[in-house]
Amino acid sequence: MSTPIKHVVIVVFLLLSACSDSALNNPYSESEHTEKIIYTAFSERPKHLDPAKAYSSNEYAIIAQVYEPLFQYHYLKRPYQLEPLLAASMPTVSYFDYTGAQLPVDAADAHIAYSEYQLSIMPKVSFQPHPSFNVALHKELPLEWSGENVYDLPLTSRQLTSDDFIYQIKRLADPATQSPIAGLMGNYIVGFTEFSAKQTALKKQYPMLRKTQRLQSESMLGVKRIDDLNFSIRIKGKYPQFINWLAMPFFAPMPWEADEFYSNPNLQKKNISLDWFPVGTGPYYLQENNPNRRMVLAKNPNFHDEFYPTDGAADSREKGLLNDAGKKLPLTDKVMFSLEKESIPYWNKFLQGYYDSSGISSDSFDQAVSFSGAGDVGLTEDMLEREIDLQTAVTTSSYYLGFNMLDKVLGGYTEKAKKLRQAISIVVDYEEYISIFQNGRGVPAQSIIPPGIFGHVAGDKGINQAVYTVQNGVQRRSVEEAKALLAEAGYANGIDSSTAKPLVLYFDTMDSGPDSKARLNWLRKQFNKLNIQLVIRGTDYNRFQEKMRNGNAQMFMWGWNADYPDPENFLFLLYGKNAKAVHGGENAANYQNELFDALFETMSTMDNTPQREAIINQMIAITQDDAPWLWGFHPKAFSLHHAWYKNVNPNLMANNKTKYINIDPAQRHEYQAAWNKPVYWPLVVLLLVFICLLMPAYVIYRRIERSTAL
């Protein structure tokens, strides 16, 4: 390109770039390039940032960096291990009988009426600087305040005390908060339900009473303040998984001042509320919150001393995960979440270096991932050239196809029904499903428990013998075997022997649109292997949920993500007392088996011992034989990271991983500059084409102008 033309084009684009001195396509401020900022995105605005309400991964991506519960999962150690976060130490648990007498630590579960957790918190932990701690602002906001950013108000802080944890537990119980775990915690924490009822009554009796006063005026029987740094929680019975709940943001401390400050109606009119502007003790605070554009977390200047782990799993050092060992956390200054609703622009900006990491959508899978002849997953040449790193991890989730055990045809516990379900389990080929619809990103499930959770059995021993055979390597049982089972069930060749009519089964789904057509056709094809006619009953979200609640669906697909790394959190999905249609629980298949239920009750309160493992194996064997689910698959998460994004370690339980991530901004800037050099020549070609078009236009113009009117 000749120099003058090039200069013209550059000048035009600089003008168009509104005199900005940043790179033409750089979506961020050029001045940020030396800062340690993590650039990431969100596709959907979070519904809640109040730790009492938030329960989704996109909400945790923000609040788990701002709020800190008592415990956290060790970033590097496996199996997942809890460690103190705001707690000074792990809790001591005491057991009591119905009379209130203390029991020995090894007391039988049947004798334990209450468990009490003694909790100590770290001293000298301060909340982030926030105007809510300036009590004068509770009454009146300064007139000169613009009303846009709460951090423009006078900021102050105070030290964390046990009262803040207690206040948050009361918030969980308060019906006005509408916490999703209020019902569940009501089953465990002593006095929780009563406190909740009392709050409803108080609200009705004194509608003008302030929320903070209302919550502080009553105490909860099971939650006791001992002193500024100690408190206890008493729960009903023995529930060892309770400590996992204490590691979730639900139990993060909440200063009463925050509730009081945000109750100002002038703030609510500006959408400034506790649900949108959190107040925590975590490594970051939410500096900017525009959920329609971007959210920015900035380093909390008051963050207490926390250091990068100095030990981890055996291969942590080898993977370079201990390079920052002992450094004060967080390792970055800011985290910028930009709104990116569509996967294509996200992916392209990742390739330009403007996002530090990315998942892989189906659209870009082939561009990023290649499989070797042996089936090993690797990166394509293009990705390797860019020094992009691929991390894979089997998630602690299960996606399954459930049979409604209350259904007259498929449900029930007769040999006939069981064989029908087993036959279907054999022919629905999840290996094929994963290959076609998941780009190979998943492992076929052998049972309800995913890898990484205690009780999961890897290798041949864990194979579901009802569906696979291990005689000549692991192989899915043949369609002939399935047909034989079907015949034994009374449906030889897909014909119901009692009516002589073809067997017709119904699959209820919310995804019946054009995007799901291929998936549903595949499912029909699987049932066709047994000459079973599958009818797809497409429905909307509301009706689907209603069918599930009423037990009217025959077959359905559903999934579950672990709340915490304990087999109880999966096995409870088949516990009889959780049957959805009967008790409104999470057992969507409405499976009920007395032996399974008894074993569940025993197993759920045990520590992870060989005895517990044996019970779990027995439970798995029962369910594999009964086949209330097609066990489906456990998705495999693929994520890509640029070379400057360090300390990435798949930890499926921890939500507060951001503080461990390190960034090399110089390297990022260098790569961004190399990958984003503007290309001007096509513009010049376009200009030339336009000029070429002008010439005949001019000729015709002259002809028209010279022609006579008539």
Added chain:
Amino acid sequence: MINYILRRLLYVLPVLVGVNILTFLLFFVVNTPDDMARMQLGDKHVSQAAVDNWKAQRGYDLPLLWNEEEEGFAQASKTIFFEKSVGLFVFDLGASDNGRDIIADISQRMWPSLAIAIPSLIFGVLANITFALLLIFYRGSYLEFGGLFICITLMSISGLFYIIAGQYFIGKLLVLTPISGYAPGMDAVKFIILPVLIGIVGGLGSGVRWYRTLFLEESAKDYVRTAKAKGLSDLQILFKHVLKNALIPILTGIVVILPLLFMGSLITESFFGIPGLGSYTIDAISSQDFAIVRSMVFLGSFLYIIGLLLTDISYTLVDPRVRLD
């Protein structure tokens, strides 16, 4: 004219009442208050008590249209319909079902939408009119045929394709603009160049053909022949006289949409990460947020009526023969 405007404004009231009733019925035929609560509360650990509590907190525990338990006027007023509708008529849109103030949300999100919509409209209309007039000017030549061919080609391509192709060529291959994103103030310029350009090019095919039809009809009139006979050049006739006389149908198409511009474009804003209002209503429908749905439908209807009124008024400005009585 003032009488006419007042009369038209009075017509607004029954129309808005009708729209409000229709929105209410359509929404609650599909979603019950229980469904709304379950959607907001999520899938995990949701009990009926939590659902009832959610409804009570937001006033969805009342009967939909008629309250048998009350007496007199309260039978109608102590209902979801009445309580959720009254505020609308004084433009008190209230809070969304997840607690955010709707007016505050709209006033925050309308500016990015306008930042895209206004330049797209102005430059789009200018480009369409210019090209349409040029096609008339070159009528019968191969330039016209070529131009029409390009117009039909442009019309035949999906809007989504323009966005994806634009992002690919200009944002990814040529690296001249950010692929997506937004910044407030003057920094917004570099982010809106691409969506505005795509908006203009994407609308060019149909726009040029539409304006060409208008101008063709106008150019066949006697005054054009007279002007030509008087010795005016074709360009003068087209850009001075034909354009002026074709303004009524042009205004009909443009003025009516002016008040609705702030509502944004769903697809453009989604792909370019523009924090506008484009997806506000759609997101509300999918999350079953009735408070937002009713507010946006109400506002949309009101602004559409205002747009029609403005169109009528604009006729009097461009054509002295038009009188609004």
